[in-house]
Amino acid sequence: MGKKLLRVLAGKHEAVPPVWLMRQAGRYLPEYRAIRERAGGFLDLCLNPELAAEVTLQPVRRFGFDAAILFSDILVVPLALGRKVEFLVGEGPKLEPLADGEGLAALRDNLDERVVAPVYETVRSVKALLGSKTTLIGFCGAPWTVATYMVAGQGTSDQAPARRFAHYDADNFQRLIDRLVQASTEYLTGQFRAGAEVVQVFDTWAGVLSPDQFDRWCILPMQKIVEGVRKEVPGAKIIGFPRGATAMTLPYVEMTGVSAIGIDWTFPRMIARETLQQRVPVQGNVDPLALLAGGTALDREVDDVMKELGGGPLIFNLGHGILPETPIVNVERMLKRVRG
Numbered sequence: 001m002g003k004k005l006l007r008v009l010a011g012k013h014e015a016v017p018p019v020w021l022m023r024q025a026g027r028y029l030p031e032y033r034a035i036r037e038r039a040g041g042f043l044d045l046c047l048n049p050e051l052a053a054e055v056t057l058q059p060v061r062r063f064g065f066d067a068a069i070l071f072s073d074i075l076v077v078p079l080a081l082g083r084k085v086e087f088l089v090g091e092g093p094k095l096e097p098l099a100d101g102e103g104l105a106a107l108r109d110n111l112d113e114r115v116v117a118p119v120y121e122t123v124r125s126v127k128a129l130l131g132s133k134t135t136l137i138g139f140c141g142a143p144w145t146v147a148t149y150m151v152a153g154q155g156t157s158d159q160a161p162a163r164r165f166a167h168y169d170a171d172n173f174q175r176l177i178d179r180l181v182q183a184s185t186e187y188l189t190g191q192f193r194a195g196a197e198v199v200q201v202f203d204t205w206a207g208v209l210s211p212d213q214f215d216r217w218c219i220l221p222m223q224k225i226v227e228g229v230r231k232e233v234p235g236a237k238i239i240g241f242p243r244g245a246t247a248m249t250l251p252y253v254e255m256t257g258v259s260a261i262g263i264d265w266t267f268p269r270m271i272a273r274e275t276l277q278q279r280v281p282v283q284g285n286v287d288p289l290a291l292l293a294g295g296t297a298l299d300r301e302v303d304d305v306m307k308e309l310g311g312g313p314l315i316f317n318l319g320h321g322i323l324p325e326t327p328i329v330n331v332e333r334m335l336k337r338v339r340g
């Protein structure tokens, strides 16, 4: 039997593709909201192995997804590098902005064990509790995306603060990216050693860069991470998700050596089939708003993903994270349609 997701990552085609959803653990689930209230702050939840393992497993139990994704956040890495990170209710993340060489010099040279040890412990607990058909996915943010939050100190609409830093002071920005490459490599290797079977690298803000900048800040760092992790974990399965990368997606696949490519809902499925899927399995790409809407709008979207990409190696997913307002019945409807 084995695991469907791992078979697809080995290049096989499955008539019914494996399914999981980005941000599948979260506020759209009442059982998540209940634990979230008990945990205190969001970071307290991320760093509590017992509760984090529980929320990791909740969506798998409810929906029978083919994968569990570690419950944590991409901003655990800046925290492990010694930055202040806070999640304010209703406001998203707040970090102490890193604007210059002085901020860089203050970064720790090793990942803080008080931060990463509980994450690895969560991975171990989930692995021990997971059924024989469900794959455990670990993750981190890509250096560029993590840097955008570290520099601005928060999310912004176009990540101009990090882009400005990269243009004005490319040497120092390169040092920040290099530090994040090293940290991400160590962190993903730690997750594999604790029992993760696959990892995904989220480059949520890949789409705001020019092609030259994309090469330098997304492709090259990812190439180093893939190479560095595989040196420690031979054959490591790594899914890249460079959201909004459009025409740079194919060079990203060819140059980074990722095992599979996640595409967002704006990526033309026919082009994904004819270019990306000829090289690696494709993951995606239902519009999260179609899932929110449900009904025939959702059915059409699901059918289109299956028609265009279902004939080759496909990991069925959204094109970005599930929205907190999403009705649970819509997730059930989507799964029923995919699984027939």
Ligand code: CP3
Residues within 6 Å of the ligand: 021, 022, 023, 024, 025, 026, 027, 036, 042, 069, 070, 071, 072, 073, 074, 075, 087, 091, 092, 093, 139, 141, 155, 202, 204, 321
């Ligand atoms: O997918 C999963 O179920 C695993 C958990 C997961 C979270 N964040 C939990 C979370 C994963 C994989 C992430 C990744 C992440 N975090 C990304 C990349 C993917 C993406 O969605 O673009 C980014 C950019 C972040 C940073 C982040 N974390 C932001 C901007 C926010 C605030 C916006 C929001 O959705 O609230 C978070 C908070 C966050 N991360 C929540 C969850 C469940 C909500 C916090 C809460 O429960 O109060």
